[in-house]
Amino acid sequence: MRFLIVGGAGFVGSHVVLALLDGGHDVVVLDNLSTGHRAALPDSVGFHQVDLLDFSATAKIVAQGPWDGVMHFAALSVVADSMREPLHYLRQNYLTSLNLIQACIDNKVKKFIFSSTASLFGGPERLEPIPENAAVQPGSPYGESKFFIERVLHWADAIHGLRSATLRYFNAAGADPAGRVGEDHNPETHLIPLTIDVALGRRPALKLFGMDYPTRDGSCIRDYIHVTDLADAHIRALCQLDTRSVAYNIGTGRGYSNLEIIQSVERVSGKKVLWEAAPRRGGDPAMLIANSNTFRKETGWTPRVSDLDSIVDTAMQWRKKHPYGYEN
Numbered sequence: 001m002r003f004l005i006v007g008g009a010g011f012v013g014s015h016v017v018l019a020l021l022d023g024g025h026d027v028v029v030l031d032n033l034s035t036g037h038r039a040a041l042p043d044s045v046g047f048h049q050v051d052l053l054d055f056s057a058t059a060k061i062v063a064q065g066p067w068d069g070v071m072h073f074a075a076l077s078v079v080a081d082s083m084r085e086p087l088h089y090l091r092q093n094y095l096t097s098l099n100l101i102q103a104c105i106d107n108k109v110k111k112f113i114f115s116s117t118a119s120l121f122g123g124p125e126r127l128e129p130i131p132e133n134a135a136v137q138p139g140s141p142y143g144e145s146k147f148f149i150e151r152v153l154h155w156a157d158a159i160h161g162l163r164s165a166t167l168r169y170f171n172a173a174g175a176d177p178a179g180r181v182g183e184d185h186n187p188e189t190h191l192i193p194l195t196i197d198v199a200l201g202r203r204p205a206l207k208l209f210g211m212d213y214p215t216r217d218g219s220c221i222r223d224y225i226h227v228t229d230l231a232d233a234h235i236r237a238l239c240q241l242d243t244r245s246v247a248y249n250i251g252t253g254r255g256y257s258n259l260e261i262i263q264s265v266e267r268v269s270g271k272k273v274l275w276e277a278a279p280r281r282g283g284d285p286a287m288l289i290a291n292s293n294t295f296r297k298e299t300g301w302t303p304r305v306s307d308l309d310s311i312v313d314t315a316m317q318w319r320k321k322h323p324y325g326y327e328n
């Protein structure tokens, strides 16, 4: 099959590209390289450096179908930034997605996969796993922007027949176990690569934002899913689109606190991780854990490599081999 992967040069997208290539499929990537890297893609992959804000350039690439599916990973995705610049986030994520979805409708694309987020559920404190049918109450403009796009996809299906799988990821982490791709954000904001950098002596100390949450040790709890298991979820979700649009939570159902992440990095690296407490940040709920039972039941998906130490180990191997990310 042949897929257009939008935002395929980024962290999650590049792992999905590899999973599709490994499965014998053809892939073309559209990306503006704002946070992604050309070096994350094999030379053989068709690549177009295009910004989704440019509708005519986007439409030109989408017109190069037919596509068996279009997958949309491109977004601004730092919750804390969205709390500082809410309108920028809302506008950028909405307009870029609107352009892509319009181009897909114009070109009769039938199947679309969208990277949504657990931040849809960030509003009230939730101290139990979040089921797929939980009420949406975004706790940040980032989460709200993803919900806007989910609503666009609803109408794109109802009126134009564009079927979509909305995958609400919890925390993606880890790296390709074969070491081909990994995580390289600049600046990095995700806890696991930051903690690894402290263990490897590349950062002085880690800041933990908020130690007074109503959790077992006071630090936030998140559900970390290995990016390879997440890539597999995309391929399984595609099969659901023959008859209807779907929305799923994608996580392991198990949560780890920030302090437990530090302990895992210390176990895997054999090094001490220095950390200091900082005040809570806006937009950070105490706990986000996925109940993915519907997805598991309907697709047979199960996380295979998402135990915490494997996530940390693969991320650390990649980080050791690529101390400056893809730059070098």
Ligand SMILES: NC(=O)c1ccc[n+]([C@@H]2O[C@H](COP(=O)([O-])OP(=O)(O)OC[C@H]3O[C@@H](n4cnc5c(N)ncnc54)[C@H](O)[C@@H]3O)[C@@H](O)[C@H]2O)c1
Residues within 6 Å of the ligand: 006, 007, 008, 009, 010, 011, 012, 013, 030, 031, 032, 033, 034, 035, 036, 037, 050, 051, 052, 053, 072, 073, 074, 075, 076, 077, 096, 115, 116, 117, 118, 168, 169, 170, 171, 172, 173, 185
């Ligand atoms: N990483 C996570 O833990 C996580 C969790 C929940 C949801 N998500 C969502 O998953 C998606 C992928 O996340 P990621 O961590 O891989 O992010 P990323 O920043 O690594 O990847 C995003 C990619 O999209 C590209 N891009 C951004 N804006 C673009 C534009 N206007 N035009 C064309 N390309 C553009 C970037 O260059 C990058 O390659 C995002 O939509 C994010 O909101 C991620």
